[in-house]
Amino acid sequence: MQKIDSDYWLIEQDRGNLTVSYRLKEIIFSEKSTFQHVMIADSYDFGRMLILDGVVQTTALDGHIYNEMISHVPLFLHKNPEKVLIIGGGDCGAAKEVTKHSVKEVHMVEIDELVVTACSKLLPEVSGNLSDPRVSFIFADGIEFAKNAELEYDVIIVDSSDPEGPAEQLFEIEFYQHLKNALKDDGILVCQSQSPLFQPNITRKTFNSFQELFAYADVYYAVVPTYPGGFWSFTIGSKSPFAISNDPLPDLGTKYFNKEIMINSFQLPEFLSEKIKY
Amino acid sequence: MQKIDSDYWLIEQDRGNLTVSYRLKEIIFSEKSTFQHVMIADSYDFGRMLILDGVVQTTALDGHIYNEMISHVPLFLHKNPEKVLIIGGGDCGAAKEVTKHSVKEVHMVEIDELVVTACSKLLPEVSGNLSDPRVSFIFADGIEFAKNAELEYDVIIVDSSDPEGPAEQLFEIEFYQHLKNALKDDGILVCQSQSPLFQPNITRKTFNSFQELFAYADVYYAVVPTYPGGFWSFTIGSKSPFAISNDPLPDLGTKYFNKEIMINSFQLPEFLSEKIKY
Numbered sequence: 365m366q367k368i369d370s371d372y373w374l375i376e377q378d379r380g381n382l383t384v385s386y387r388l389k390e391i392i393f394s395e396k397s398t399f400q401h402v403m404i405a406d407s408y409d410f411g412r413m414l415i416l417d418g419v420v421q422t423t424a425l426d427g428h429i430y431n432e433m434i435s436h437v438p439l440f441l442h443k444n445p446e447k448v449l450i451i452g453g454g455d456c457g458a459a460k461e462v463t464k465h466s467v468k469e470v471h472m473v474e475i476d477e478l479v480v481t482a483c484s485k486l487l488p489e490v491s492g493n494l495s496d497p498r499v500s501f502i503f504a505d506g507i508e509f510a511k512n513a514e515l516e517y518d519v520i521i522v523d524s525s526d527p528e529g530p531a532e533q534l535f536e537i538e539f540y541q542h543l544k545n546a547l548k549d550d551g552i553l554v555c556q557s558q559s560p561l562f563q564p565n566i567t568r569k570t571f572n573s574f575q576e577l578f579a580y581a582d583v584y585y586a587v588v589p590t591y592p593g594g595f596w597s598f599t600i601g602s603k604s605p606f607a608i609s610n611d612p613l614p615d616l617g618t619k620y621f622n623k624e625i626m627i628n629s630f631q632l633p634e635f636l637s638e639k640i641k642y
Numbered sequence: 643m644q645k646i647d648s649d650y651w652l653i654e655q656d657r658g659n660l661t662v663s664y665r666l667k668e669i670i671f672s673e674k675s676t677f678q679h680v681m682i683a684d685s686y687d688f689g690r691m692l693i694l695d696g697v698v699q700t701t702a703l704d705g706h707i708y709n710e711m712i713s714h715v716p717l718f719l720h721k722n723p724e725k726v727l728i729i730g731g732g733d734c735g736a737a738k739e740v741t742k743h744s745v746k747e748v749h750m751v752e753i754d755e756l757v758v759t760a761c762s763k764l765l766p767e768v769s770g771n772l773s774d775p776r777v778s779f780i781f782a783d784g785i786e787f788a789k790n791a792e793l794e795y796d797v798i799i800v801d802s803s804d805p806e807g808p809a810e811q812l813f814e815i816e817f818y819q820h821l822k823n824a825l826k827d828d829g830i831l832v833c834q835s836q837s838p839l840f841q842p843n844i845t846r847k848t849f850n851s852f853q854e855l856f857a858y859a860d861v862y863y864a865v866v867p868t869y870p871g872g873f874w875s876f877t878i879g880s881k882s883p884f885a886i887s888n889d890p891l892p893d894l895g896t897k898y899f900n901k902e903i904m905i906n907s908f909q910l911p912e913f914l915s916e917k918i919k920y
Contacts, residue, residue, distance in 0.1 A: 373661070381665035381686030383651070384870075387658075408659030409840065425839075428913070561703075561867055562687065587865050587872050587911075589839055592662075594865050594872020619913040628906045633865075635706070635897040 374405060376419055382562070382592050386410065386420065392486050397478035399530055404486045410590060412487050414455050416479070416525060422455050424489035426589050430556075431457035431490070432621035433586040433629065434598055438519045438554040439465050440613055440626065441606040445518040447471075449546065451506035451534065453523035454479030456491035462521070463496045464616040470499045471517075475530065477503040507533050513546035520547060522555035527566060535566060537573040540601075544577050550604040553578070560585065560632065561593040564639035571640055574601035583640060584629040586620070595636060652683060654697055660840070660870050664688065664698065670764050675756035677808055682764045688868060690765050692733050694757070694803060700733050702767035704867050708834075709735035709768070710899035711864040711907065712876055716797045716832040717743050718891055718904065719884040723796040725749075727824065729784035729812070731801035732757030734769035740799070741774045742894040748777045749795075753808065755781040785811050791824035798825060800833035805844060813844060815851040818879075822855050828882040831856070838863065838910065839871040842917035849918055852879035861918060862907040864898070873914060 372388040386407045393404040403415040411424030422430065435458050439445050446468045450458050454474040462470050474480055480501060483491045502509065506522075520543050524534040533539055534555070543553050557570040560583075567583065574581035578601030588596045600606075613623045632640070650666040664685045671682040681693040689702030700708065713736050717723050724746045728736050732752040740748055752758055758779060761769045780787065784800075798821050802812040811817055812833070821831050835848040838861075845861065852859035856879030866874045878884075891901045910918070 383663040383665075385661040385663065387660070429911075589871035589873065593867035595867065620911045622912065624906075624909055625911060628902075628909075631902055631906075633707075633898045633903060634900065 374407070374415065374418075374420070380562075384420075384592055386413070393482050395478060395482075397476050399476045402476070402478050402482055404482055412489060413590075414479070414483060414487055414490070417529070419526065420590055421525060422457060422487075422490050423590050424487070427455065427457050427490035428618070429586050429588050429620040430596065431461050432618045433584075434458055434521055434523055434554060434556060435461035436616065436618065436621045437584060437598070437626055437629065438521065438552045438600060439467075441600070441608065442518055442552050443550070447517050449473065449513070449517045449520045451510070451520070451522045451524070451543075452531075453521065455483045455487060456480060456494045458521055458523045459496075459499050460492040460494050461616075461618075463494070463498060467498060470496075471502060472499055473502045473504055473506045473509045475503070475505055507539055507542075510539060510542035510546055513542075515545070515548055517547055518551050520551065520553045522553070524556060527558070535570060537576065540573050540577055544601075544603070547603070550602070552600065552602045552606060554598055554600045557583070557597045557599040559591060559593050559595060560597045560636045560640055561595050564636075567597045567599070568640045570599045574599050577601060579603055580605050582630060583632065583637075585632055585636070586629060597640070652685070652693065652696075652698070658840075662698075662870055664691070671760050673756060673760075675754050677754045680754070680756050680760055682760055690767060691868075692757070692761060692765055692768070695807075697804065698868055699803060700735060700765075700768050701868050702765070705733065705735050705768035706896070707864050707866050707898040708874065709733075709739050710896045711862075712736055712799055712801055712832060712834060713739035714894065714896065714899045715862060715876070715904055715907065716799065716830045716878060717745075719878070719886065720796055720830050721828070725795050727751065727791070727795045727798045729788070729798070729800045729802070729821075730809075731799065733761045733765060734758060734772045736799055736801045737774075737777050738768075738770040738772050739894075739896075741772070741776060745776060748774075749780060750777055751780045751782055751784045751787045753781070753783055785817055785820075788817060788820035788824055791820075793823070793826055795825055796829050798829065798831045800831070802834060805836070813848060815854065818851050818855055822879075822881070825881070828880070830878065830880045830884060832876055832878045835861070835875045835877040837869060837871050837873060838875040838914045838918055839873050842914075845875045845877070846918045848877045852877050855879060857881055858883050860908060861910065861915075863910055863914070864907060875918070
């Protein structure tokens, strides 16, 4: 945080050679948990935002883009998703989207309870008023949790922060192997896999891991204005073939996601798929 | 420009509530023209970039996205583009793309000769080695030039900088009225119309002007990582109907543009089209 003239600016420092600074109206919440520094601030251009260890994670302006894409794509690719596991996703945005489907049970495994309580209360644009009896919150280490599940889930969503510090292991093949075991035979695993533009190594590594583990794997993308460069990638895998249904999709009140966007999201621009797939 | 520790950073200041800073390797060129300060610098993440009055205009990393989309969309929507006018576009990237088509004549009207000479020499990733006999450079005010042309062009491309200072009039309906007169009856006009996310008023105003002037008008978008928020809009209009051909398009060696991207680019995400069209 820095005061420039009479304004407060959040200056992101860890993105390497590109720094984005946001003009802030107000700090709403600022506290240190066991795991990280948790802040919610109100910004001029993006509205309220969740900031972990100084890095913007999601905002009122565009949090829906990321959360809709990480949730509805795998759920609509699955024929009948009933039981869903979310690893991470403490802002509750993915869980909110998942509950728009007729699922029966959602396990949300988030390591940091403070993120969930702060976002539920102070970031309603992203978290919604999530109080759905189908959602169980489990405040635990997703890596440990994954080891003990077997043939249980229809869809698993890994909604992690950047692969630094505690989240680093969420990008390792060992972790995906455990998640594969936790999936039913026709289950689908999806994880966020960073910027294909600025961290193509991570997107490529994730895609390669999925190709090694799963018979069917692919990468899709969304455009998230909050993230430098805009382009953001998701990697998806399954033991069984998956395809977009020919039927129209039900309207779930989404603001970015729709069937056309879903189809298009698997067609990465050439200059990006070059970096990842070849 | 600011020195932080031992690094040089270009800190964009005029984007309002969001500031993007680029770590620089080297300033390649820095000179004041009659119109603006012209700089070419080498950056870590984006390679060489053109910076006008402190604002990044185009970069080696992603200049092709913008230039391919502003050029190939109108040229492929026209049945037989022979004579093309480009207003602005001093980085020569749009002209480079236009010459990939079998056009006969390209008039490039750029107010600032210094931008053209600097980019031709020092920003080859964007400008290419543009020395095509079909391209005439006219160093003049595009607004004055537009007033004196009539029923002359198949395609007109307005590749302007932000609507501040000299470029402001390039966003006025009077200017578009002159360009409409400069088009042949089946001619197509396209102009960049800013970020639909952060300057939706400008995109909407441009689209409204086109709707008022032309029987057929639409908005399409591209994702340009250099521009804050990623999403960038283009507005297109014609006196005659235009549609994407069913035939496959010839491969022009593009890195972002292809037929699928062209079709998809007219389907703005709902949360953006809401800001512009309704």
